[in-house]
Amino acid sequence: MTASAALLVPLLIDRSDGTPSDQLLQDDYTAAANEYQVPRSVLMGVSYLQSRWDSHHGAPSVVGGYGPMHLVDAPRPQPPQTPQHPQGQPRAGSAGPPAARPANPPADLQQAARLTGLPAEQLRTDDAANVRGGAALLAATQRQLDKPLSPNPGDWWETVARFPGTADRASADTYANDVFDVIRRGAHRTTDAGQRVTLDANPHVHPRRPVTKGTPRPKEVDCPPDLSCSWLSAPYVQIDDDEYGNHQLADRPKDQRIDYIVIHDTEAPLASMLQTIQDPEEASWHYSIRSRDGHITQHVRIRDAAWHSGSQFVNARSIGIEHEGFLRQPDAWYTETMYRSSARLVKYLARKYGVPLDRQHIFGHDNVPAPTEDTIPDMHDDPGPFWDWRHYFDLLGAPLKATAGPDSDVVMILPDYSTHTPRFTGCTKSGVKCAPHGSSAVRLHTDPAEDAPLIQDPGRHPDGKDSTEDVNDLGSRVSAGQTFAVAERSGDWTAIWYQGHKAWFKNPQAHPTAVGARGRTVTPKEGLREIEVFGRALPEEDAYPEGVDEQPEPSPLPYTLRAGQRYVTQSRVLGSYLEKPSSDDSPSPVVQGEEAYYEIQLGHRLAYVRARDVDVVKAAATAGPAGYAARTPLR
Incomplete structure (x- = not known):
C-alpha cells in the first residue's frame, strides 16, 4: 500500500515486507531510484522542491501538478473565473499579459505514464507510481542530454534544472541550486499523509554546472541577481x-x-x-x-x-x-x-x-x-x-x-x-x-x-x-x-x-x-488603570508644518490595556504621516513627530500604544514568584 492509498483507510497498515506504515514513501524513493538508476538524493531533492514530498491528498496544483513529484497533466485545470476577496468584493480584471512559455516542458505526467507503462490515473493518485514517474523522467532527460546515468549526484545538474519546465535560464539555475542545497543540507519532515521522510545530508556534492550568462533586467527592478x-x-x-x-x-x-x-x-x-x-x-x-x-x-x-x-x-x-x-x-x-x-x-x-x-x-x-x-x-x-x-x-x-x-x-x-x-x-x-x-x-x-x-x-x-x-x-x-x-x-x-x-x-x-x-x-504605568490602543502612530498637532493638512487626533481602537496586563513589543516608532500627493513630479512630504509609540502584538493584528502611557518590562526566561523583571523607565 502506498502513502496515498493509506489515506483511504482509517489506520495506516504495515506492508507485508515489514516496512513501517509511516515509512512507505521513503522506500518508494529508494525503489524508484534503483529501478531507473537515478541517485536517490537527486530524486528526493527534486521531489522536495516540487512538493516538500507532499501528495496534497490527490488534489492538483493550479497548473495541474499531481503527487510528490508534481507531475503536470494536460489539460490544465482552469482557475476560478470570478475570484472573490475574502470579504466578498471581486477583484477587478480577468485578463492580462500572457504568461511566459517554458523554455523546457514541465514534468509531464502523460510522458511519465508512457515511460513507466502505468495508467495516468495511477500516477495522479498513487504516490509510489508518481515517484516512479518522476524517476523515469529524470533518467530520460539525462539520456537526452547524452549524459550517463551516473551514481554521482553532481553529474545531474542540467537534468535537474530542466525538470520543472521553468520559464527562463535564471529560474532554472535557481531551481537546480535549491535542489542541490537540499541535497547538501539534508531534510526531514512528516508529510501531509503522515509519512516520515528523511534525506541524509551530503555536504560533499559539487554539481558540474554549465556556464550561463545572466539575462539583462530593467534598471527599475530591485531584485536579487539570482532571481528571474x-x-x-x-x-x-x-x-x-x-x-x-x-x-x-x-x-x-x-x-x-x-x-x-x-x-x-x-x-x-x-x-x-x-x-x-x-x-x-x-x-x-x-x-x-x-x-x-x-x-x-x-x-x-x-x-x-x-x-x-x-x-x-x-x-x-x-x-x-x-x-x-x-x-x-x-x-x-x-x-x-x-x-x-x-x-x-x-x-x-x-x-x-x-x-x-x-x-x-x-x-x-x-x-x-x-x-x-x-x-x-x-x-x-x-x-x-x-x-x-x-x-x-x-x-x-x-x-x-x-x-x-x-x-x-x-x-x-x-x-x-x-x-x-x-x-x-x-x-x-x-x-x-x-x-x-x-x-x-x-x-x-x-x-x-x-x-x-x-x-x-x-x-x-x-x-x-x-x-x-x-x-x-x-x-x-x-x-x-x-x-x-x-x-x-x-x-x-x-x-x-x-x-x-x-x-x-x-x-x-x-x-x-x-x-x-x-x-x-x-504594561500600563503604575497608577493607570487602563490605557488606549491605536491602529496607527500619528504625529502630534505641533508637528504639522504650514501648508500641510493636519490629521485628526488619533482615535483609539475598541480595545483597552488594563493594569497588570502585558504585551510583547519589538519596535519603538515616532509618529509620522505621509502627506497626500500634490504634484506629478515630486515626493509627498513626510510629517515627522516627536510622540513615541510602541508597536505591540495586541491580538492577531498589531497595534500601537503611546510610550508615555507604559513601562517596558523585560520578560523572565523562566517563570517564578517575581514573574517579570523590574520595570524599565522610558527615556
Whole structure:
C-alpha cells in the first residue's frame, strides 16, 4: 500500500515486507531510484522542491501538478473565473499579459505514464507510481542530454534544472541550486499523509554546472541577481483635480524608514492582478510573485509608497508583496517554488533596507493594524491560516524557535505545521467543514477547555456576533511566530494577554503549540488603570508644518490595556504621516513627530500604544514568584 492509498483507510497498515506504515514513501524513493538508476538524493531533492514530498491528498496544483513529484497533466485545470476577496468584493480584471512559455516542458505526467507503462490515473493518485514517474523522467532527460546515468549526484545538474519546465535560464539555475542545497543540507519532515521522510545530508556534492550568462533586467527592478525578475509599471497619473494614483512618490528610506514587509495573496489569478495594477484608480503593490515558477514582477519602486495594506501609516513604512493564490486553496497555489522565490526576495530586501526578520516586521496582510475602529471589519485576511510561516522563516534563514525555557513569561506561537490541523469551515462553501490541512493558526478560548466559547473580537464583530471557525475569521486565533505575554497556565493549557483579555489555547508539553521566548513587554504605568490602543502612530498637532493638512487626533481602537496586563513589543516608532500627493513630479512630504509609540502584538493584528502611557518590562526566561523583571523607565 502506498502513502496515498493509506489515506483511504482509517489506520495506516504495515506492508507485508515489514516496512513501517509511516515509512512507505521513503522506500518508494529508494525503489524508484534503483529501478531507473537515478541517485536517490537527486530524486528526493527534486521531489522536495516540487512538493516538500507532499501528495496534497490527490488534489492538483493550479497548473495541474499531481503527487510528490508534481507531475503536470494536460489539460490544465482552469482557475476560478470570478475570484472573490475574502470579504466578498471581486477583484477587478480577468485578463492580462500572457504568461511566459517554458523554455523546457514541465514534468509531464502523460510522458511519465508512457515511460513507466502505468495508467495516468495511477500516477495522479498513487504516490509510489508518481515517484516512479518522476524517476523515469529524470533518467530520460539525462539520456537526452547524452549524459550517463551516473551514481554521482553532481553529474545531474542540467537534468535537474530542466525538470520543472521553468520559464527562463535564471529560474532554472535557481531551481537546480535549491535542489542541490537540499541535497547538501539534508531534510526531514512528516508529510501531509503522515509519512516520515528523511534525506541524509551530503555536504560533499559539487554539481558540474554549465556556464550561463545572466539575462539583462530593467534598471527599475530591485531584485536579487539570482532571481528571474521583470518590470510592469504601476501608473502614477492625475485622477482628479487634486488626486493622483495609484501610489505615492516618496524618497524612502531617506525621508521615511522602511520598517515592514507585508505578505499578501492575490485572491485572483495573476493575469487579473496584472491588469489591476495598471489601473490608476485601483490598489498597488511593489511585487507580484507567480505561483507556478516563482517569477517576480516589480511594479512600484521601493522608494515610493504603494497602496496595498489598507493603512496609509503602514503603506508609508512598508514593502507590499502579492503572491498568486487563494487562501482557501493552499495546495493548488502556495507552491514551494513560490515560497523560495519570495523568501529570497524578502531576505534581500530586509538586508538592504534594515528590516528585522521577525513577525512584528515581516507579517501578513491579515496582521496589518486597522487604522480606525470602523475599518476593522473590512481589513483583509490573507495569506490566511494555511500560509506556512514556520517554513517561510526557515527559508529566510531566521528560523522561529524557542529562545527561553518552557515556563518563560513570554511564548512564541509555534505549532508543528504538518500535524497541526485545527478545524476550519468555509473553504468551499460557508459553514461547510474544510478538508483537514496543516496550519500556522492556533485558536483561542475564554477558558482552558476545548468546549469553552471562542474569544470574541468586538472590532471584528461590532454587531455582537460570536467568533467562528470560518477560514476568514481572525477573531479568535493567533499565528506561528507571533509572541505574547503569558497570563496564566493550567495543565495543558496556556493563557495569553490578547486584546485586553485572557485567551486560552491548548499547549500540551508532548506536542506544544507554543515555545518559550525572550523579549520585552509593555504594561500600563503604575497608577493607570487602563490605557488606549491605536491602529496607527500619528504625529502630534505641533508637528504639522504650514501648508500641510493636519490629521485628526488619533482615535483609539475598541480595545483597552488594563493594569497588570502585558504585551510583547519589538519596535519603538515616532509618529509620522505621509502627506497626500500634490504634484506629478515630486515626493509627498513626510510629517515627522516627536510622540513615541510602541508597536505591540495586541491580538492577531498589531497595534500601537503611546510610550508615555507604559513601562517596558523585560520578560523572565523562566517563570517564578517575581514573574517579570523590574520595570524599565522610558527615556
